[in-house]
Amino acid sequence: MSEKIHVYGIIQGVGFRPFVYRIAHEHELRGYVLNFGNGVEIWVEGDKREIDEVLHDLNTEKPPLSKIDEIIIEKVHQKGFEDFTIKKSKKNVSTKSSIIPPDVDICENCLSEMFSRSDRRYHYPFTVCMNCGPRYTTVSYLPYDRQNTTMIDFPLCEKCNEEYTSPTDRRHHAQSICCSDCGPKMMLYNGKRWLVLESHSDEIIIKTAKLLNEGSVIAIKGIGGIHIAAKAIDDVSLLRLRKNLGRPEQPFAVMTRDMETARSFTLVNSIEEELLTSNRKPIVALEKSDKFYLSEYVAPGLHNIAVMLPYTGLHHLLFKELGDTTCVMTSANLPGRPMIKSNKEAFEKLDGVVDYYLLHNRRIANRTDDSVVRVIGDKTSFIRRSRGYVPEPIEMPFAFETDVLGVGPELNNTVTVLNGDQAYVSQYIGDTKKIETLEYHNEVAEHMKRLTGINPLVWGCDLHPGFNTTHHAMENAKKTIKVQHHYAHLVSLMADAMLPRDAKIMGIAADGAGYGTDGTVWGGEILEVSYDDFRRCASLETQPMPGGDAAAYYPSRMVLGILSKVLSDEELAKMKLRFRHENYKEGQIVIEQLRRGVNVIPTTSTGRVLDAISSLLGITHYRSYEGEPAMKLESIARHGKILEIPLRFKIERDGHENRTVLDTTQILLNIYENLDVHSRADLAFSAEDAIATGLAELAINAAEKQGIGTIGLSGGVAYNEHMTTRMREIVESNDFTFILHSKIPTGDGGVSLGQAIIASLKADKK
Numbered sequence: 001m002s003e004k005i006h007v008y009g010i011i012q013g014v015g016f017r018p019f020v021y022r023i024a025h026e027h028e029l030r031g032y033v034l035n036f037g038n039g040v041e042i043w044v045e046g047d048k049r050e051i052d053e054v055l056h057d058l059n060t061e062k063p064p065l066s067k068i069d070e071i072i073i074e075k076v077h078q079k080g081f082e083d084f085t086i087k088k089s090k091k092n093v094s095t096k097s098s099i100i101p102p103d104v105d106i107c108e109n110c111l112s113e114m115f116s117r118s119d120r121r122y123h124y125p126f127t128v129c130m131n132c133g134p135r136y137t138t139v140s141y142l143p144y145d146r147q148n149t150t151m152i153d154f155p156l157c158e159k160c161n162e163e164y165t166s167p168t169d170r171r172h173h174a175q176s177i178c179c180s181d182c183g184p185k186m187m188l189y190n191g192k193r194w195l196v197l198e199s200h201s202d203e204i205i206i207k208t209a210k211l212l213n214e215g216s217v218i219a220i221k222g223i224g225g226i227h228i229a230a231k232a233i234d235d236v237s238l239l240r241l242r243k244n245l246g247r248p249e250q251p252f253a254v255m256t257r258d259m260e261t262a263r264s265f266t267l268v269n270s271i272e273e274e275l276l277t278s279n280r281k282p283i284v285a286l287e288k289s290d291k292f293y294l295s296e297y298v299a300p301g302l303h304n305i306a307v308m309l310p311y312t313g314l315h316h317l318l319f320k321e322l323g324d325t326t327c328v329m330t331s332a333n334l335p336g337r338p339m340i341k342s343n344k345e346a347f348e349k350l351d352g353v354v355d356y357y358l359l360h361n362r363r364i365a366n367r368t369d370d371s372v373v374r375v376i377g378d379k380t381s382f383i384r385r386s387r388g389y390v391p392e393p394i395e396m397p398f399a400f401e402t403d404v405l406g407v408g409p410e411l412n413n414t415v416t417v418l419n420g421d422q423a424y425v426s427q428y429i430g431d432t433k434k435i436e437t438l439e440y441h442n443e444v445a446e447h448m449k450r451l452t453g454i455n456p457l458v459w460g461c462d463l464h465p466g467f468n469t470t471h472h473a474m475e476n477a478k479k480t481i482k483v484q485h486h487y488a489h490l491v492s493l494m495a496d497a498m499l500p501r502d503a504k505i506m507g508i509a510a511d512g513a514g515y516g517t518d519g520t521v522w523g524g525e526i527l528e529v530s531y532d533d534f535r536r537c538a539s540l541e542t543q544p545m546p547g548g549d550a551a552a553y554y555p556s557r558m559v560l561g562i563l564s565k566v567l568s569d570e571e572l573a574k575m576k577l578r579f580r581h582e583n584y585k586e587g588q589i590v591i592e593q594l595r596r597g598v599n600v601i602p603t604t605s606t607g608r609v610l611d612a613i614s615s616l617l618g619i620t621h622y623r624s625y626e627g628e629p630a631m632k633l634e635s636i637a638r639h640g641k642i643l644e645i646p647l648r649f650k651i652e653r654d655g656h657e658n659r660t661v662l663d664t665t666q667i668l669l670n671i672y673e674n675l676d677v678h679s680r681a682d683l684a685f686s687a688e689d690a691i692a693t694g695l696a697e698l699a700i701n702a703a704e705k706q707g708i709g710t711i712g713l714s715g716g717v718a719y720n721e722h723m724t725t726r727m728r729e730i731v732e733s734n735d736f737t738f739i740l741h742s743k744i745p746t747g748d749g750g751v752s753l754g755q756a757i758i759a760s761l762k763a764d765k766k
């Protein structure tokens with residue numbers, strides 16, 4: 001008998017065809033296997049029992065990186081094949097979507113080859129096999145064949161071709177394989193872009209390690225983009241790097257040789273260790289230990305540090321020379337701009353920033369930053385979901401009829417392609433206010449469409465009329481559906497928690513800022529949420545934000561805004577606050593602005609209140625990166641004790657309805673009056689605690705009223721361990737179920753998914 005089998009899932013570029021070839025031969029079947037568009041087609045002829053066994057083996061013995069979503073079997077007429085072969089790929093793309101796997105780290109087999117003197121790949125940094133190495137970052141088109149990847153620039157040598165074509169070799173049909181005879185090579189340039197060394201040999205690695213040890217700042221090209229490396233104990237190098245990059249305070253990630261070295265300066269629990277050593281190799285935010293010995297300029301003012309382990313052959317070779325020297329390994333980008341990926345761009349943009357460039361001649365098709373995670377309680381919280389995870393689809397709790405592209409909001413952006421019961425959430429894109437990043441955003445959206453073979457006519461975007469992503473959607477989609485920011489946050493949470501189609505939750509959206517349906521800035525909301533609709537039940541108190549966005553950069557403005565409700569102008573003027581110009585005149589101007597109500601934007605944002613507390617406690621006066629004031633507040637609060645801050649709730653009029661709000665003015669006033677009485681740590685801890693408790697109580701009251709049993713938390717504030725833990729304790733002790741994100745970011749990186757879901761369901765109705 002004969003059958004045609006179509007397999008969908010993560011099956012291209014993972015050794016699936018050689019695997020099918022092997023099992024077909026084991027069962028003495030005839031026919032072929034080939035990649036077509038976005039799946040694998042298998043034709044088998046032979047004994048029925050043997051065919052059934054092959055079908056069984058497909059599921060039970062598939063290659064480690066593969067994932068099967070669907071198998072469709074069709075009875076066909078026998079063609080009389082004489083042998084079983086791997087055939088050339090077909091181009092046509094079906095409506096089903098399959099996708100290539102994410103980039104994973106170099107495997108143990110390749111590592112041992114790379115460090116074995118007798119191996120022909122001894123010390124060759126681009127060593128990979130079927131089970132490891134770059135994937136997503138190298139692919140331009142589907143199907144995933146060498147000619148559709150950036151490896152097309154490197155024709156296989158005779159020996160590599162032998163491995164590639166031999167069905168029993170572990171590099172059979174491995175699209176990225178190469179060796180020092182045929183593959184990419186490294187080049188070391190000095191700051192004047194003069195070629196210092198060009199080779200595959202140890203010399204270039206030894207030289208680079210020596211330069212790092214001597215204090216040089218070096219651009220190093222990786223698989224998804226270019227990093228900047230510098231010795232992490234070297235104050236002088238790091239200060240110089242910060243100045244040249246225009247990143248005065250933003251924490252740098254570090255790369256360290258192994259777990260033992262990581263433990264020499266951090267506290268690592270078992271979940272964190274598992275993440276650090278997994279083949280996805282994300283950056284993990286770890287607590288600095290008492291023995292922390294790296295430079296204070298790696299992660300200034302923070303209690304934790306972002307750490308990753310080597311994940312490419314090059315990293316391993318470098319750390320063999322560096323030993324226990326830990327290096328800063330930060331994405332090479334100017335503030336708000338995308339990570340640099342080409343050699344030419346590196347030369348242009350890092351001129352004067354780095355002393356050397358360690359580059360290679362393989363192009364990067366898809367720029368992909370390192371993923372960043374933080375473990376809160378026993379949950380993994382994605383700060384960035386990128387390399388190692390993207391483009392792996394996220395399973396949805398039910399299937400969607402209409403395909404949608406979610407374009408995300410503005411900051412920390414991602415895009416999502418929603419298709420059936422799968423969501424393809426893109427890598428971290430960044431701040432789309434910047435035109436370069438917006439271009440990158442549009443490029444990623446096009447690429448996700450190409451790779452999934454889906455071209456959604458409906459696009460979901462933010463309600464904010466001024467976002468570049470909203471404009472882009474309006475100009476390019478057949479149909480655009482605008483979605484309120486926090487509604488999108490909470491729906492992405494519902495899908496993340498696999499809640500069914502008819503579920504309802506009381507959602508806490510504790511966030512920076514999002515455009516509300518009333519045109520004000522929301523961000524501390526209690527929303528009753530279903531997949532179809534939402535209702536605003538309660539929030540933080542509405543506070544004045546003098547100067548709009550300026551108040552986000554200079555949180556002292558928020559302090560004056562909030563306290564102007566309860567303190568006289570004379571009292572406000574006496575406060576020891578710092579502003580842009582380091583003089584007190586600006587405070588006077590802000591006070592007048594508040595009294596006259598000029599450019600004062602109302603906001604219920606949780607982030608802005610935390611910023612104000614950070615400024616009032618003298619922790620942060622200027623936000624040099626997103627989330628800085630609240631992150632530094634959290635670090636100070638860690639060793640604080642709880643003080644009694646009485647919570648007050650009041651009523652605000654919301655159109656025709658009344659809304660209960662948490663009085664944040666009283667919280668701030670309480671801290672102000674206790675500045676000389678209690679320690680900064682105690683005040684910081686108690687203020688965070690008060691806001692978390694207030695939000696939890698508001699949610700519990702609203703949930704009780706509506707008879708809803710589940711309370712969920714989404715938004716950037718959920719990265720705060722203390723506040724999230726406190727909300728969980730209160731919610732659970734009141735017998736409600738508490739849900740948090742686990743697979744997609746709780747910050748704005750998850751918003752594109754929420755937009756896509758809501759837009760898909762709305763489109764069906766119309």
Ligand SMILES: [Zn+2]
Pocket residue numbers: 106107108109110111128129130131132133
């Ligand atoms: Zn390998």
Ligand SMILES: [Zn+2]
Pocket residue numbers: 156157158159160161178179180181182183
């Ligand atoms: Zn070769």
Ligand SMILES: [Zn+2]
Pocket residue numbers: 485489511512513514715716747748751
């Ligand atoms: Zn948000």
